[in-house]
Amino acid sequence: MDLIAGALIYLHSHQNEFGDAVWTHLELSGLSLLLGLMIGIPFAILCARHAKLSNLIMSLVNTFRVIPSLAILIIVMPLLGTGFAPALIALIVLACPPILINTFIGIKSVDQEILESARGMGMSARQILMKIEIPIALPLILSGIRTASVEIISSATLAAFIGGGGLGTFIISGLSMYNFSMLLVGALPVALLAILSELLFGSIERVFTKYKRA
Template sequence: MHEMLEVLARPDYWPAVWRHVELSALALILGVAIALPVALAVNRSPLATLVAINVGNVGRAVPSLAILALALPLFGFGFTPSLIALVALAIPPILINAATGLTEVDRQIIDAARGMGLSGAQVLTRIRLPIAAPVIFAGIRTSAVQVVASATLATFIGGGGLGDLIVLGLQRNIPAVQLVGALSVAALAILTELLFGGLERAFTPKGIRVARKRGRK
């Protein structure tokens, strides 16, 4: 335990944590900025939605290390290639959930909204997006946790982060450094899960929350 506490006092520990958080946060923000507009763009076409979901599923099937390895010869070595690779990892879960959530809104609700005189944009912003919000945020939460975990591998292409500590511990046979690095990644992933779980509940419309509670009884 004493050795692990000493690792926390190392001059390279907190910069590694910050780099890990910075890399993960930027990747998630860019992933959301890309995936949500695409989901909104294809939501009126069942065929385009199906294609987007299938592309997302293919993206999810590709291992994280493989995407990072592909980024190295294409974009080089360092922070930016790591960020590009993590953005590619962040997009599929968000795209799949956003496209699915928007598609699965009850058609009768949409027809009723249009019957009340709401425009297409109003139906999207006032009806479809609020109803699909829990599914969309579930995708963002999944993506966030996956990005935090995968950012550990960015060390292999010069991205930095907590992966540097894990590799350093392995190379120099310092179990305390390796363990602290791994536990820090796990702690960040758990905190990310809790944070986005809370956001998911906060952005779920009250009516949907009440309906879920009634359904459990």
């Protein structure tokens, strides 16, 4: 209780800094998820169309997936320096694998008989993609987005290590000064945002899964 009281007191006296940190954290997370979608989904479609290319891209994606976020930050620092941009790049790299892999699996799992029927009806490749493949794969795509969003929100705290801002600033400062009330000011909102993201995308996923089963 003393820690929570201390966190509330600290929060009350640093409202502006906290507001800026929350905004930066949301901006980092939202932008990286959006750009991850813009990169991951087209590449997944490309992989689903070209088997040879999919082996190369999937191997590359799985390689990036095992690299820790902090290591990615350190790798991009010599190229982009410190601040918002390298943190954003690292989070995009983190966002792409679950989105790309789930989208690829979802599209590849579409029944070939359905696709053949669509082609027989004269549908173009674009129409098949937009009206058949994407809708059928949507629950898996949403699952990938949900995973990516939680990972991004949690890992965005590491942006503070290279001056990217966000709620991680309170966590790192709190740890370095042994001020656990300050640490809670950063850690609790991050946990809350991750939970809210999980609930939001989980609910959307369940809606589309229910629609698919109906």
